[in-house]
Amino acid sequence: MSHSDKDHPKLAEQFNADEPRVDWHDETLWWVRVKRDKAARSIPEWEQLRETASRIKNNVLANLSEYLIQFEEQATRNGITVHWAKDGKEHNAIVLGLLQKHGIDRMVKSKSMLTEECHLNDYLQQHGIEVIDTDLGERIVQMRKEPPSHIVLPAIHLKKQDVSDTFHEHLQTEKGNNDPQFLTQAARIHLREKFLTRRAALTGVNFAVAETGEFVVCTNEGNADMGAHLADIHIASMGFEKIIPQRRHLSVFLRLLARSATGQPITTYSSHFKKPRKGAEMHIVLVDNGRSTQLGRKDFRNSLKCIRCGACFNTCPVYRRSGGHSYHTAIAGPIGSILAPNLDMRKYADLPFASTLCGSCSNVCPVKIDIHDQLYKWRQVLMKEGYGSTIKKMGMKGMTFTLSHPGFYQFAGKAGRWAMKAAPFIINNKLNPWYKQRDMPSPPKESFGEWYKKNRK
Amino acid sequence: MSNRDQILQTIKNNQPATASPLPDIDFPPDVSKPACDKFIEALAGIGGASHLVKDYEAINAIIKTAYPQAKRIVTTCAALPAGEHLSADADPHALDNVDLAVITAHFAVAENAALWVTEDIVQQRALPFITQQLAVIVKKEDILNNMHQAYQRIGAEDYGFGTFIAGPSKTADIEQSLVLGAHGPKTMCVFILSGK
C-alpha cells in the first residue's frame, strides 16, 4: 500500500472515519501500556535497569565500528557467514543471491522490521520468490496486502471480524467465526505446512553479541525457531545498531524488552543462535541503510539505541488515535518519526509534527532515548532546511498550533504526565489535543485548571 | 574500498568521540520469597503448570496419567524410562507428529519462569518448538533468582544453540486475546525435582 501522496494528518483523518474502532484502538493500546506499568513496578530496580541499558547502548554507539569488527570475527569463527549491505537494495540483493544459489524459490520469514524497511517481500516477489510471513499478525496483514501498523503488534488496527473475513477468503475458514482461538488454530495448521516444506528461513535479530558472535531472536509464537530449525539455510537480517558488547548484557535487555513491550516478564522464546545446525547454513546480513548517517547527527544518534519494544507507540496519544498506517513508513510511532526523516526529509517532514511533545514516550523508553526532545529538534531542522513550505502545504491544523504555541505543549506535557498517573481518563479525553481537534467533545463541567486546583492536594 | 570497509569507515568517522564506559551490572537478587515459590507463581502467570516431584519415577507416573492422548512421546532425559529417545542425527521434520516432548533444562529463572535449554541436551533444536506439548524437568536447586544470575551461570559456555523457554507458545495478535499454542507447544509443564 502506498501512501506517497498522503501525509500524517490526512491519513489520520481516514483512520478516524470509524470512530468506535479508533476508540477501541486507543483503549487497547492504553491497556497494553498499563500492563507495561504493572510489570515495571514489579521490579524495584527498574529505573536503574533502564539507566544501565542506556549506558550500555551509549558505549555501543561510541565503539560501534570496533564491536562490529569483533562480532564479524567471532561469528565467522562460529561458522556463520557475515554479509554487509550499505542500503536496502544491497540487502535484498544479498538475500536473493543466497536463495538463488541454493535454487530456492519459497521462504518463510519471521518478524523483521528491517525487511519492511528494505521492502524485501516486494523485491523477492518481483524475482519469483514466494515469501510467507509467519508471525500471526504479520501473516494476517500480508494476506490483506497491508503493511504492519505496529512493530510489536502488527495487526492491532484490525478487529477479529476482519481477521475472520481474511481467513475465510484465504484459508476457507468458516464464515463469521470470529473466535480468536479458532482463527489462531487455522493459522497454526496453515503455517505448520509452510515450516515443514520451506528450505529457507529469514529472521530478524533482537541482539547480537560482539564478544561471542551469537545473536538472539525473541518471539512469543515460536515462529522464528520453527522456521530456522527446519530450514537448510537461515538468513538473519540485522541493522548494525543491534550489537551489544557482551553476553552478560543480555540479562539487562531481556529483563527490559518484554516488560516494556507487552508487560510479560520475558518473551516465550529468547533463542541464542551461535553456530549453524549440522548440515545447515547460517548467514547474517549487517545493514546500514542510513544508520551511519544518523550516527553522525549529534542530536539524533540516540535514536539508534532503540530496542524496538513499541512502548513509545502504546503510550503515545497521537499514535493511539491515528493508527500506524498514518505514519506512511515501516516504523511508525514516536521513534519512527525520528528515524524516517533521516532517510528522507522531504517525504517524512510531516512526522516530527505528529506529536504533542507530551514526553510520555521518553518516560517509558527502556533505553532512555530522549524521544520527544528529538522530535522537537527535528521540527527545527526541517524548518531550517527549508521544508517549512512543504509542511504548511499539508494543512495541518494542529501542527500550526504546535509551532506557534510550543509553551502550551510543554505545559500540557508536564501536567499530562502528572494527570496520567492520577487520572488517565482525563488524558484520554479532554486534555488530549488530538481528541479535541477531532470531535470537540462537550466541555468539561469544570476546566482542567479548576479541577487541578481542587484535586492537587 | 569494499562495502564492508566503507560502512565501517563511515561508522568510525561518525561515532561519538566521548568515552562511555560500560556500567557495572550489579543488581542484588530479590530474596523476599524462596526462588522456587516465585518460579511457580511466575510460571502460572504465563500459562504454564508445575509439579513438585521427588524423583523420576514420580514424573513417569504423572506423564502416564496426565497425557492420555499422547501417542508419540519423545524424551531426551536419559533417566526417564518412558518415551522414545532421540538421536542427534534424526531429520527434524520427522518430529512433526511428536505429541509430547520431555526434556531437561540446565536451570530455571524465578523472576520470569524461563528455563535455559541448549542444543546438546535437546539433541534436536526443533524439538521443544515442534512438539504439541512440552514438559521440562529442572532440579529445585537449579532455580536461580534473576536473569543476571542466569548469565553468570551460563558464563562463557560454548553452545551451538541455546534458548530460554518461558511457558507455552502464545499469541495475542487477534484483538489482543491471548491464545496458547501459536506455532509451538500448546501446553507446558515443569517438573521440579526436589530429591526428597
Ligand code: SF4
Ligand atoms: S524508542 Fe524506546 S520505547 Fe520506543 S520502541 Fe525504541 S526502545 Fe521502545
